[in-house]
Amino acid sequence: MDGTPHLTWYPGTVLPYASLWHTVLRVIALNLLSSGELPDGPERVIGSSSANHRIVHLLHNDGLPVDTQQLAQWLGESPEAFRWSHLGFMPGWSRFLFTHGLRLCPQCTAAGYHSALLSLRLLDRCPIHGTALLDRCPCGRYFSERLGASGYSHAGSCVCGQLVFFTRETCRQPTLDPALTHAFDPVVVWLERMAPLIRPKVASRAWQLRWDGAWATLLPQWGEALGFGYPSLFLRPPEVNRRCLAVADSGRLAG
Secondary structure: OOOOOOOOOOOOOOOOEEHHHHHHHHHHHHOOOOOOOOOOOOOOOOOOOOOOOEEEOOOOOOOOOOOOHHHHHHHOHHHHOOOOOOOOOHHHHHHHEEEEOOOOOOHHHOOOOOOOOHHHOOOOOOOOOOOOOOOEEOOOOOOEOOOOOOOOOOOOOOOOOOEEEEHHHHHHHHOOOOOHHHHHHHHHHHHHHHOOOOOOOOOOHHHOOOOOOHHHHHHHHHHHHOOOOOOOOOOOOOOOOOOOEEEOOOOOOOO
């Protein structure tokens, strides 16, 4: 054997900005994988005795437990298909911009699609459908981005079974028109332009994880000062007292 995992998959079905969480669940469901059987390295084979049973966090892919380059190769997908599939490459200070768990658009979910970008707190509605975003199932459980042993047994739905993330059909082939995902383009452009330019001086981990309304109100100001604007589909934070923003022609930018 060459060590390459033999996975059932339909190449070309990872839509633009599709989340790593959703794609991994599709892989698990299509291949009836059990805990630890998802390959996590080039030497791994499905069902090998070296199975890893750790909990992985797929929204940020912290520590890169899932190598998206390798996963793309196994699935016959382009590595570009996993662009923005998770948020782990965003700078640590930006964690406060994102919810701790997942948010879903019911219409996207019905079409077999989900994007990690829906966890951006500046969005309250899906950029594609204009639908209010959900952070929990009707049963009351929050949508978790953590994948542990129990997640393999109900990869396609909440544990209660009331809300499904995909059907047998949309697991194989999402029905969402790929062209509709361009609605996320302004979000991606803004994040890509903003991330390397802003360096808040407060660096504590607690602050990074805190959704601070005062800091949120600065985002439109930062965008205007640095020349990359503020997308109209974002929430407009309420006005508060301004804080200092220092803009430098060269070197490090700090705010």
